[in-house]
Amino acid sequence: MDIGLLGGTGIEGKGLALRFAAAGAAVFVGSRSEERAAGAASQYNEILGKPLVTGCSNPDMLARCNLVFLTVPFEHALSAIHGAVGSFRAGQILVDVTVPIAFHRGRPEFIQPDAGSNAELIAQQLPAGIDTVAAFKTIPAHVLADPQTELRCDVFVCGDSQSAREKVMSAAGMIHSLRPVDAGELQMARVLERMTLLAIHLNRRYKQKGARFIVQGI
């Protein structure tokens, strides 16, 4: 399986690249700068001990991968989508992992998107034929990016296309000790994005860094 990362040189991209590569996927780290992408890929491959990750421009990544994760920080999500929108092809799946939270005087605040959630806002920017799926929103990036940490949690996946959702769940299910959970339609991202606010709060309250969720009873 080919996994593409749109803007994959940050911590979220690093985490997904390491986890998917370790699970046997070919990972393509896209960036606006080919050089930065190549540098990130080389860093990830060093951690992995094998050349499993390839760096390339975002358009080259989009020409190659059908499952594409948007891995830029939230404040760059819209511009990253707008910069790449001409390179998308019908049939691709965009997985939004961004969360509309900003820090105001050191305090995390939820930035209410007009569309209801950031995932729904992203979906509105994409041409017909591209399915948007929200996933990985509640899993701390630096937990993903630390291969020594067992995930032992659920990854909530939601989107309006059931087949796209199932493809993302199937990909996420390859990752060790991560359970994909079908969270239904894309608007459930309104819940998932807010859960990240709770997780950030709990990290601060309990002086931890890796608060994440497991659903008991399903």
Place this chain on the structure above:
Amino acid sequence: MDIGLLGGTGIEGKGLALRFAAAGAAVFVGSRSEERAAGAASQYNEILGKPLVTGCSNPDMLARCNLVFLTVPFEHALSAIHGAVGSFRAGQILVDVTVPIAFHRGRPEFIQPDAGSNAELIAQQLPAGIDTVAAFKTIPAHVLADPQTELRCDVFVCGDSQSAREKVMSAAGMIHSLRPVDAGELQMARVLERMTLLAIHLNRRYKQKGARFIVQGI
């Protein structure tokens, strides 16, 4: 410890009465009807095998208990508070467990309260000196009400008064296999109330009834 239930004759009241009584608390089931309260208490005591629960009017319950759980269905929450507001005393803690979700054509929908969350709306109705805490919002009532089911989950507790929050956490921590988690200020109820929407969805998707949450990593 004395636990009061404002409107405690429904399934949520039954669940909290059984769990708190089993944990060693004296439980006072309040109702608008003393007769209904007595009937419910007698039913709960039969399940418990011991006379640990007392039925009484809501004002009698409020005269006795400092820790009071609002256990009516969401659609009756405001009227229950308005009906009892004259009986509250400064220093009492009201624990709101209600969730603003209604079923529209069989589909659960989140009813956005103007105050941000139902817990914040309830807090606005109470006189000064009464602290509002939100808790138990993400735990299915019928799981609480089935003593055969081990809870094995977290109970998120939030409220603007730290001492009130700690009292509720301490009470909830008496319940077997339930971990109290400090979720911070009352406005975190905006997240908790929405998490219940996710839990209801997951129950339907996975044909279960007891979806509830555990936080990993804290």
